[in-house]
Amino acid sequence: MPSPVAASPTSSGAATPTSPSPHSASLFGLFGGLVRRFSTETGPSSSSSQPPDHPSLHHAATFSASSSANNGVDGVYTPPHLHRQASPMLRPPPLEPVTLKGFRPDTPKQARLLTREIAEEIRIMVPARLGIVDEWNLVYSLDQDGASLATLYEKCGRYTGRRVGFVLVVRDLEGGIFGAYLSDYPHPSPKYFGTGECFLWKASVLTSLPPPPSTDTTNLSRSTTIAAPPSVSSSSTSSSTSSSTKSTPAPSIFSEAPRPPPSPTSIRFKAFPYTGINEYYLLCEQHFLSMGAGDGHYGLWLDDGLERGHSDTCLTFGNERLSDEGEKFGVLGVEIWVIGAEGP
Secondary structure (H helix, E strand, C coil): CCCCCCCCCCCCCCCCCCCCCCCHHHHHHHHHHHHHHHHHHHCCCCCCCCCCCHHHHHHHHHHHHHHCCCCCCCCCCCCCCCCCCCCHHHHCCCCCCCCCCCCCCCCCCHHCCCCCCHHHHHHHHCHHHHHHEEEEEEEEECCCCCCCCHHHHHHHHHHHHCEEEEEEEECCCCCCCEEEEEEECCCCCCCCCCCCCEEEEEEEEEEECCCCCCCCCCCCCCCCCCCCCCCCCCCCCCCCCCEEEECCCCCCCCCEEEEEEEECCEEEEEECCCCCCCCCCCEEECCEEEEEEEEEEEEEEECCCCEEEEEEEEEECCCCCCCCCCCEEEEEEEEEECCCCCCC
């Protein structure tokens, strides 16, 4: 029995490879790429035969085909004219005037430190989230609650953890009004606290100036607090038939004249924001309250009895002395106002 003979790959001439060789595949791919390239450039869908449909692309294609001198290389580029419509300006509505709440009915007007005019100036400097608040509430008043720093801390402590702001108002013995904006409620702390939103401020009332010499003062009348002299009565003695009449008094410079209506209060307001030099915003202890420091000087300092204070130029706010009395001043009144929360 003859033994089987194993088939050799070279024994059959009809055998063909099932896959092309790598060399033939690369040649085929190169040839196919050249065919597609030439067919695309000469085809009917060429960009030179049909301009794009988008208006902006149409202007760009027309410009590049019509004038090659304005392409930015051979000449100054002139962009195509496009019709643009301005968007409407959206302005926020005007803010409501500030309303100050918290004074008792029996509190005299001269004991009320913060006025609406000063509050509107402070409102511009406070953070935007609080600037839209139109109701400020009185937290502490020296006239209504007594001269005690501990009472001030206690009343302000009711706003712990709330995103509110506080306005400190001080009046010295000469009638000057100044204070500060506090980003956190004042409370005893072993270290400085607060943020860069804090600032110091001062305000002074501007008195009206007398009229200049060139002003016509002919028809101006003089008013005085001195009472006019009584009129003198006389009876007619020349004729017995005439009745007694009262003589008209002569014009007097002491006669009262109608006063002009009061003019609106004009104030000069100065604010001293955070300078970024240090972070000595607020430092409060049982025996004092202070804002700003540097080189051994406080921007504003009050004692525990709210009787004495200090103010000098400090690095934190770069302020000037807030009181016209000098570095040391006497305290006549103190108020604390809260913005962004209801009153106590």
